[in-house]
Amino acid sequence: MSAPLLSLSGISRHFGALKAVDDVSIDVPTGARHALIGPNGAGKSTLFRLVTGSMPVSSGTVTLGGSDITRLPEFRRARRGISQTLQHSSLFLSQTVQQNVLLAAQRQYGTRHAIVPREQAAARERARALLADVGLEGRAGTPVSALSHGERRQLEVAVALACQPRLLLLDEPAAGMSPAESARLVELLKSLPESVTVVIVEHDLEVVFALATSVTVLHLGRVLLTGSPDEVRASAAVQEAYLGTGRGSLFLDMAEPAHLEVS
Amino acid sequence: MSLPVGTPATPAAIASTTPPRTAERRTGRLLRVALPLVVLVVLAAVPLFVAPFGTSTLSRILIFALFAVSLDLLVGVTGLPSLGHAAYFGVGAYAAGLVAIHWTAEGVVPVLVAAAAGAVAAGATGWLAVRSGGVYFLMLTLAIGELVHQLAQSLASVTGGSNGLYGIPTVRIGGTPLTLPGYVYWFVLAVTGLGYLGLHLVASSPFGGVLRGIRDNEPRMRSLGYSPFRYKFAAFVIAGGFAGLAGGLFAAQVRLVTPSEAGFTTSALVLLAVILGGAGSLWGPILGAAVVVLVRDALGPDLDGHGPLLLGIVFVLAVYVLPRGFAGLRDLLRRRPSPGETP
């Protein structure tokens, strides 16, 4: 295994008495497809916020590519190659699909400071290719406010990829997608080059086990287990965590559309 | 360079969607170029047909329109509603007046100094204002406006205090003063035209796109690697610069600058013009400015000083009838859902 791209050591985040993330340590190697699963309220989204810097840690350190980024503001971390999709779509509603992707792409092409409109040919071409990849090729000129929920999720992925991330954090990207759309997403994520390291939070375990090379299970803010998909499936402790929340069926009947439970 | 993700769309898929759109885009582009040119030609011909009083009113409209469009860059494009934008208009007006009195009234020198002064003033005060948001931004910009207003009052040896700065010489071109009102009007038209073009380019550039992104979703911009503060600050300085330019033209045309140019009433009126015209469209506030100036200057004296009252009524009606200003009318006419609306 190569050196970890992302290394979390003992990070915690408290909300008053609630320990949403409690002393979590995870190493994600470069090129990994790492899944983060756990029942509702386990702290998965909060953990992502600590990695992206949209929320400060209470304690612990976050290391990216060997350098400590715990004190860096969010936009600086993003420039070091962290990109994300959020659990609840966060897009630019008054703008078109293409403009949404361009905002992310133009930063990569150094045209963001351009004061006069110049041909953003490279950024536009990249945006067009990404929209085709996620299945929105006919929708470039549509305002985001007119997109369906599933289409917005697809656009989220295109925006996140337009940043050309080293580390891609996906928070329930398939939630609200149709089975066909989520199959397309899995294909797209599988086709990403090794230079992109992916960490995915997903309740749809079909998606998780189709992609993941390693899995971390969070429960009540703590790491229950990190291991290969098979180890996780076999673990009694994991079964119990899910059974405790009445969601044991997730592991017994994987065909069930688990993402319907997420709102 | 693009990452080898998935397969690109087939050429056939693109071809099937392209033709109607390019046709639409072409007429759109033609309109976008031709319409401003026609308007410019008509405006340039005005002094040949209209009495001097009319051209002077039109000059005031043009100047106030440039001022309003500069505010629209903040309010409509960046999402920063300023209550003190007249501060930079006033700074520009005083700067141009002082340059013309003490140094030179030659051509564009006073107005360029005015633009620089507006930008510097906006830079000096904006770094504080743009750090805050919401109500705090309103209060801070209000305070900045009042501060400049008070300074203009109290620095009487420089600004003439509440009597105003008078005796500003007429604009000169190549040493010859522009005595005819028509010439001054053309000077104003040329500079406001260029100013408007500049603001238009800023708003439609990638930089303008970032400003709109910040307006729509600031946290997401941060997670895409943008520092909203820097962009908001840059927008504030640019808007201040163009407000200063408009102030400089005001000094050149009216040749009297009083503290009220920097005061709250002026700030409120220009914000009214932006909202009346439709924030974010850039061209809407030009129409809004025309309405505000006409009601205030032309009708005001006939109404025993009830101009502000009338403006208030116009404002309430406008917001009720046209929630998105004059710019919203265009979307109504096209019978298309406006992009800002959520379904």
Ligand SMILES: Nc1ncnc2c1ncn2[C@@H]1O[C@H](COP(=O)(O)OP(=O)(O)OP(=O)(O)O)[C@@H](O)[C@H]1O
């Ligand atoms: N800003 C906040 N203030 C207070 N409590 C919070 C905040 N954000 C999250 N929490 C709490 O922290 C816990 C973890 O929340 P988090 O959103 O990280 O869970 P999750 O694993 O993403 O759940 P889900 O599967 O429902 O998305 C929850 O109990 C939540 O109520």
Ligand SMILES: [Mg+2]
């Ligand atoms: Mg979550």
